[in-house]
Amino acid sequence: MEQTIKLQIDRKRVEVPRGTSLLDAARGIGIRVPSLCYMNLQGMCITNLPASCRICAVEIEGRRNLAPACSTRCEEGMNVTTTSARVMNAQKTVLELILSDHPTDCLVCPKSGNCELQEMAARLKIREIPFKGASSNRVKETSPSIIRDMNKCIYCRRCEMMCNKVQTVGALAAINRGFDSTISPAFEMPLRDSGCTYCGQCVAVCPVGALTENDHTNRLLEDLANPAKTVIVQTAPAVRAALGEEFGMPVGTPVTGKMVSALRALGFNKVFDTDFAADLTIMEEGSELLDRLSRFLAGDKSVALPILTSCCPAWVNFFEHHFPDMLEIPSSARSPQQMFGAIAKTWWARQTGVKREELVVVSIMPCLAKKYECARDEFKVDGDPDVNYSLSTRELASLLKRANIDFNALPDDDFDNPMGESSGASVIFGASGGVMEAALRTAHELYTGKKLENVNFENVRGLQGLKKATVDLNGFQLKIGVAHGLGNARALLEEIREGKSEYHAIEIMACPGGCIGGGGQPLHHGDSNRLKARARALYAEDEGKTRRKSHENPYIIKLYEEFLGKPLGEKAHHLLHTSYFNKGKEIREQ
Amino acid sequence: MTTITLPKCAIETLVKICAKHDNQPGELINILHEAQGTLGYLPREVQEVIARQLRVPVSRVYGVVTFYSFFTMTPKGKHPISVCMGTACYVRGAETILDEFKRRLEINAGGVTPDGQFSLDSLRCVGACGLAPVVLVGEKVYGRVTHAEVEKIITEHAEKSS
Known part of the structure; x- marks a missing residue:
């Protein structure tokens, strides 16, 4: 039996398992001890406990000093007070000190209204900042995805934890000491040179305005107001599962129909769906899997297996930076966002007679790395990007509020055709395991030639960091793996490098839970229940579709007949595939 | 790459x-x-x-x-000078000694002279408080250093090099 500990917090008796922190014990009985640096990602078994902010100070009977509740463990018979005048004064002083070198430009800060420090200042009723000291004057850094304004940093080190422990990217670390300390890439180099993948998980956990997304809302407003432009939009699968949260709806409410209405109300000429391009991705990636497999089974030892999915731009950045010796392993298929852009600016533009230079393709993504992806040179034609720019789910929500749109009252509407039609397989791209499941639905039928009756591959669903399954293809046992979070991906890649991998195909998504936990989504605060609810919304939408396999999408069939020819054919290769670049580091002898 | x-x-x-x-x-x-x-x-x-x-x-x-202030990313001079700024040295005028080194060598603390001969740093307490203020040049310890002795110390080491 697990040992428990009895103690008193604010005169209430409480019994908790050994090892529980005072903070968790107090919160368990409804005592909301304030915290800033503390973060508990239960789903990933990771806790951020630097005890650096000291705002969670509590009084323990018999101890001379106040103790930080987040990193003090409960002990038998402890008598803890969280509300004495001494505690409340200390908390106020701590916050005043944190604020003493914090910029006071809240009114124009991108985090205003969603800032934990601002909320804490309101809660502790800070009315003046009595300490006048120096303030740091660090230069704001703008990358294609992430903006770093380290003058606003409060040294909670959550970003460092996400970057190092969860994602194992190691781009950010605490540097210098004393007043000069900050969180930064090595040698204070810009993010783009640091091995950063732009996954945005640092942004997702930053309590203040130190790390924010590179916001493209104003570009969109300008384009929408320009009568010479045709502006079309695509929305990623995960957006519809989380956008409602920004409008007070319960977590996991699917808002596809309202989202389409809202985008139409904003003035987009056409409202399309990235899901269409996800179906296209499956045609290409699934065919590539079958092609590699059949060559492998025919005895070709040079075939690169396992094949790795390539939909996730942060994941692509990760292997380009950290595994540049393995660039031939991932699928060469472009991501759905980029496939959409390439088809929109060729097939659709030709069909509708819109000139490329007048066409603006915008994407709404749960992701910050997508902002970087659409700016990559290989996805441009004569300098014009296939996808002009990408807005996050959060940016869309704030734009809708600003545009006086009463989201909750909107009627449901349908996407435009042809690029709004999609199968159930494409919807589940937004959850970890979804791409693999979608690929299996198509690959199974193409390989065996038989109709797949049960399209649900339950083994690859859920929040487990690493999922495995074996699928029978006419007697051939296809072994698949699914990982989310780059730390889990790293483990799989190292296996492959050592020649120990048992898999034929692997799906990897950089963010926890897949795109539903993306760096551009409403903040998930590490709450795995939130991620599960979002995933349920996507799987329910899949269940509700009449067509649940990508190759059954009638407009995909039409696209190949009219324009592309065959999957992996010459035109498909030119428009829908890409190559990867070595962005690693090499140490050479002089 | x-x-x-x-x-x-x-x-x-x-x-x-x-x-x-x-x-x-x-x-x-x-x-x-x-x-x-x-x-x-x-x-x-x-x-x-x-x-x-x-x-x-x-x-x-x-x-x-x-x-850690001990680690440096810039090369030290041939004769690294460290002025102790620990409490005892500080109250006995280490700051003016440091200033005199800065003035004479025309570099700041943490800097190196253009000819690479001298570098200048401050450190905290070498454990020789009885000799305060203390200056180290390489491994050599100078105790009770006065303002006037700074030039002598520099010349002594400059001559060693030449």
Whole structure:
């Protein structure tokens, strides 16, 4: 039996398992001890406990000093007070000190209204900042995805934890000491040179305005107001599962129909769906899997297996930076966002007679790395990007509020055709395991030639960091793996490098839970229940579709007949595939 | 791709130092200490090699190098001068001694003279408080240093070089 500990917090008796922190014990009985640096990602078994902010100070009977509740463990018979005048004064002083070198430009800060420090200042009723000291004057850094304004940093080190422990990217670390300390890439180099993948998980956990997304809302407003432009939009699968949260709806409410209405109300000429391009991705990636497999089974030892999915731009950045010796392993298929852009600016533009230079393709993504992806040179034609720019789910929500749109009252509407039609397989791209499941639905039928009756591959669903399954293809046992979070991906890649991998195909998504936990989504605060609810919304939408396999999408069939020819054919290769670049580091002898 | 170049002998030295500590990330401080002892300073290239050997992100190595004032990323002078700014030395006028070194050498604390002869730093307490204020030049200790002696100390070492 697990040992428990009895103690008193604010005169209430409480019994908790050994090892529980005072903070968790107090919160368990409804005592909301304030915290800033503390973060508990239960789903990933990771806790951020630097005890650096000291705002969670509590009084323990018999101890001379106040103790930080987040990193003090409960002990038998402890008598803890969280509300004495001494505690409340200390908390106020701590916050005043944190604020003493914090910029006071809240009114124009991108985090205003969603800032934990601002909320804490309101809660502790800070009315003046009595300490006048120096303030740091660090230069704001703008990358294609992430903006770093380290003058606003409060040294909670959550970003460092996400970057190092969860994602194992190691781009950010605490540097210098004393007043000069900050969180930064090595040698204070810009993010783009640091091995950063732009996954945005640092942004997702930053309590203040130190790390924010590179916001493209104003570009969109300008384009929408320009009568010479045709502006079309695509929305990623995960957006519809989380956008409602920004409008007070319960977590996991699917808002596809309202989202389409809202985008139409904003003035987009056409409202399309990235899901269409996800179906296209499956045609290409699934065919590539079958092609590699059949060559492998025919005895070709040079075939690169396992094949790795390539939909996730942060994941692509990760292997380009950290595994540049393995660039031939991932699928060469472009991501759905980029496939959409390439088809929109060729097939659709030709069909509708819109000139490329007048066409603006915008994407709404749960992701910050997508902002970087659409700016990559290989996805441009004569300098014009296939996808002009990408807005996050959060940016869309704030734009809708600003545009006086009463989201909750909107009627449901349908996407435009042809690029709004999609199968159930494409919807589940937004959850970890979804791409693999979608690929299996198509690959199974193409390989065996038989109709797949049960399209649900339950083994690859859920929040487990690493999922495995074996699928029978006419007697051939296809072994698949699914990982989310780059730390889990790293483990799989190292296996492959050592020649120990048992898999034929692997799906990897950089963010926890897949795109539903993306760096551009409403903040998930590490709450795995939130991620599960979002995933349920996507799987329910899949269940509700009449067509649940990508190759059954009638407009995909039409696209190949009219324009592309065959999957992996010459035109498909030119428009829908890409190559990867070595962005690693090499140490050479002089 | 980013290419980092370093003389072959320096890479070999670093690989050897790391191997001596079993390439353990927990030994980072000791490894940096030895590397600086052998190579004189810890430029980016050196940190990159150590990070590769220990399989840790270079940001972590840089974090440690910039945390401890002992570690330096710029080469020290042939005669590294350290002025103790510990409490005892401080109250007996170490700051004016440091200022005099700055004025005479025309460099700031942390700097190196253009000819590479002298570098200047301040440190905290060398444990010789009875001799305060204390100045170290390399391994040599000067006690009860006066304003007027600063020039003498500089000349003494400059002559040694010539």
